[in-house]
Amino acid sequence: MAVITFTSDFGYTDHYVAAVKASILSLQPQATIVDISHGIEPFNIPQAEYVIGAAFREFPEGTVHLVAVDTHGCKRGKYHAAKYRGHYFLMADNGLLSLITDGEPDVVVEIQADPELLPFPAKNLLAPAALFLAKGGDIDVLGERTTQFKQLMNRQLRLNDHSITGHVIHVDRYGNLITNITRDSVDTIAHGRTYTIHFGRETVGRVYPTYTQVDDGDCCCMYNSLGQLCIGINKGNAAELLGLGFDSQVDVRFYPGN
Template identity: 80%
Template sequence: MAVITFTSDFGYTDHYVAAVKAKILSQNPDATIVDVSHGIEPYNIAQAEYVLGAVFQDFPEGTVHIVAVNTHGSKQGKYHAAKYKGHYFLMADNGLLSLITEGSPDKVVELHTDNPQMSFPEKDLLAPAAVYLAKEGDMDILGEQTTNFKQLLNRQLRLNDHSITGHIIHVDRYGNLITNITRDSVDTIAHGRTYTIHFGRETICRIHPTFNQVDEGDCCCTYNSLNQLCIGINKGHAAELLGLGFDSQVDVRFYPGA
């Protein structure tokens, strides 16, 4: 049986996470359930996309991902199963699927349901579907194939010969600011030139290997394990101290010569 992952905005104080897991285990006591996070901010599908998108490909192909964030985000009560890069995803039709798959899932079905306005679809619809798919069930049995799902667009970089404009796409638990500017984009535009990084009122002239390469309390930039440009303060909370957060603009400016 394939692994089932679980990502939600349920938090850790209520019974909701346990109820979904109980449903899965009641149908297959041998199921392997991995929590990605239940600390997603309520209804925050952008945060869910970043957190799950950062890790889902580390799981074996065939893994089933339940995403219970903003699950009542569709007035029509539509829920989908999708396949993308060898993985299965189960979620509401709230735009998150288009973000996770960059608008191009390999296959999508709209899940059959007799009660589209059910009060706990994560338990009553998504959990049984996850067990079925984890047992290598045919996705077509779960619903009708469709190309009609809510479309949202991730923030895109703006690039020219002398600059890159990006945005903060995630703030982690330590207050580090993760941007959508990648190592590849910087290397491609730089061509060996010097550059500076601008955010808020700050200007940084180099990218360090890790945050602890600067003195405690100092701001610096580094690349994370996904090769995304990150802004942090050594032993400090960058988001609070710099007054920046999700969607704040970050610029990289390049200068003539080496």
């Protein structure tokens, strides 16, 4: 049986996470359920997209990702099961699917929902569907195929010969600012040129391997394991100390010569 991951905005103080897991384990006690995060801020679709997008590829193909973020966010009460790059996803029709898949899932079905299940859809609708897929069930049994699901767009980089403009797409629990500027985009534009990185009132002229390469309290930039440019303060909270957060602009400027 495939692994089931579970991500939600339920937090850690209520019974909601346990109730969803119990609904799966009561049907299949041997089910493997892996928590990605339950600390997503309530209804925060961009945060959920980043956290799930950063993690799901680490799991084997066939993994089923149960996503209970903003589960009542759709007035139409639509819920989808989707397949993308060998993984399955179950979630409300709130735009998150389009962000995770860049609008191009391989298969999407609208899950047929009894209105009596909707007061707690993660437990009563999405969890049984996740178990069904994890046991090898055919996604088409869950509902009719559709191409109609809410579309949102990820932030796009602005690139020209002399600069890249990006934005902060996630702030982690350490206050590190993770941007949508990638190592590949910088290398593609740089062609060996020097560059500086600008954010808020700060300018940084070097990317370090880790934050510990600078003194405690100093600001620096590095690439994370996903190749994304990050801004942090060694032993400090960059978001608080720099006054930056989600969607803050970050620029990389290139200069002639080496």
